[in-house]
Amino acid sequence: MQVIRVGMLGLGTVGRGVYKILTGNQDNITSKVGATVEITRILVRDLSRPRPVKIDPDLLTDNPADIIESPEIDIVVEVMGGLEPTLDYVLTALKNGKSVVSANKDMVAMYGRELFAAARESGVDFLFEGSVGGGIPIIRPLKVCLAANRIQEIMGIINGTTNYMLTKMTREGSDYQQVLAEAQQMGYAEADPSADVGGLDAARKLAILASIAFNTRVTLNDVYVEGIEKIGAQDIAYANELGYIVKLLGIAKETAEGIEARVHPCFVPHHHPLASVNDVFNAIFVRGDAVGEAMFYGRGAGELPTGSAVAGDVLDAARNRLRGTCGINCTCYEQKMIKSIDQINSRYYIRLNVQDRPGVLASIAYAFGDKEVSLATVLQKHTRGEQAEIVLITHQVRERNLQDSLKLVQQLSSVYTISNVIRVEGE
Incomplete structure (x- = not known):
């Protein structure tokens, strides 16, 4: 039976999870893939360091070239984290025709364009299910x-x-x-x-x-x-x-x-x-x-939940290697505008510390109304001497209007502090 050889960059928390899943479930994985998926090399920083999982020392290396330059490795699993030298290792592996599976959210979020381009040019997979939501498939x-x-x-x-x-x-x-x-x-x-x-x-x-x-x-x-x-x-x-x-x-x-x-x-x-x-x-x-x-x-993190997502990607990449194809890489085929925060619409919770005297609430309501911010709920429950705490919930409003109204409110002599502003979502 054909063997798909896997090299791992890193053996930390997630790396140990991936190792346990791919070795512990190997018979089941072989039946699902139609080939043996075998970990043949693992990059670590310190070869002599004691490890909480039993691993053949001959699998370990401290030389990244043993994985990213090796013609025998089909799939590289990146679970090192960080950006440097991780990004260089991954780009080199892709350019050398190896499919790459990663759980590195920092790298995908910042350098997705470059990673997908390298995968496309080499006709290989770059898969990253483990980068968001741990074991949750999304x-x-x-x-x-x-x-x-x-x-x-x-x-x-x-x-x-x-x-x-x-x-x-x-x-x-x-x-x-x-x-x-x-x-x-x-x-x-x-x-x-x-x-x-x-x-x-x-x-x-x-x-x-x-x-x-x-x-x-x-x-x-x-x-x-x-x-x-x-x-x-x-x-x-x-x-x-x-x-x-x-x-x-x-x-x-x-x-x-x-x-x-x-x-x-x-x-x-x-x-x-x-x-x-x-x-x-x-x-x-x-x-x-x-x-x-x-x-x-x-579960959004952890050795086995995130390891599960990474191992699932390894199986996908292995099947594609057998077929001589690759799956879906970059799907960003449009260029859409990104809105700034002051353009959004939301409801808002606002907590204020104010003077406890007549007319204060009216002046605050007037400042909000001047910027077309309508109040849906008003609470006043706590007083401390001459100070009172007021809580407001607005109706739906443009963020720019809300921020402009808060500037007016802050200028009122009767308002000591705007303690917090939190958006209301999901209604």
């Missing part, structure tokens, strides 16, 4: 299963760290710093958590999803990003009282004015499917003109 469904649809909207929880933190804050009433410390102790958050809590991790994933969904190149720089650093226990409590849950969402929409791509905290109605997605789980909600609404749910 790249292939968008490219294949939903390809006949015009995708109208993608809205998802695509970062497990922030979802765990917001879930804890909601359930326990904890504050942000306390929950962040707990997430770091449990290994859900890095020592430097900025990529997660600042929204950049989710933004990279959203750039990939939006590019596929709307057939146009969306880069990280096109995505508007806000993190969860300003979310307080008060915001969580107000959300619950008003019938919402706070989630960090990645949102991409196609409108008549162009593509929206944004990551930020949102008030999500209790009845929305994403509101019940808790802890480290991810979920991606898709709306298409034919399929209607669909949601993909599962």
Whole structure:
């Protein structure tokens, strides 16, 4: 039986998952592919380092050329992460006629155009299911299963760290710093958590999803990003009282004015499917003109979940090698405008610290009305001496109008601070 030889770049958390799946399920995989899929070389930094998985030392190398330059390797699995020297290794492998499977969201989000071009020129696959949503199948469904649809909207929880933190804050009433410390102790958050809590991790994933969904190149720089650093226990409590849950969402929409791509905290109605997605789980909600609404749910990270997505791509690439063909690479055949954040329409939650005296609310309402911002809900519940906390929910409004009105509100002598502004989505 023909053998498809696989070389792996990296043997970290995801790499170990891929190794366990491809070796532990080898008989089943052979039957599904019609050939033996065999890992023949693995690039590691330190050959002498003890490893938590039993591996034949003869498979290990610290020389990348043993994989990316070897004529015997058919498929390269990149699970190193990072950009340098990873990008150079992957481009070299593609140019040498090897199919590449990657879980590297940073590389795909920033250099997708170059990677797809190299794969196309060599007539090989570049597959990246593991780059978004861990074990959740979403790249292939968008490219294949939903390809006949015009995708109208993608809205998802695509970062497990922030979802765990917001879930804890909601359930326990904890504050942000306390929950962040707990997430770091449990290994859900890095020592430097900025990529997660600042929204950049989710933004990279959203750039990939939006590019596929709307057939146009969306880069990280096109995505508007806000993190969860300003979310307080008060915001969580107000959300619950008003019938919402706070989630960090990645949102991409196609409108008549162009593509929206944004990551930020949102008030999500209790009845929305994403509101019940808790802890480290991810979920991606898709709306298409034919399929209607669909949601993909599962573990968004981890050794075996992400390893499952990578191994599935390896099987696809192996089947294509046997047929002498390649699958779907770049689908960005259109050039669509990307909207700036001030062009979007949304509802908004606004929390203000103001003077507790007559006429203050009227002056605030007048400032909003001057910029055509209509208020749907007004709450005043907490007073401290001469200060009061006011919470507002607007009707649907253009972001530019909302920001202009906030400038007027901030100038009022009766307003001490605008404590937080959060968009309301999913209604």
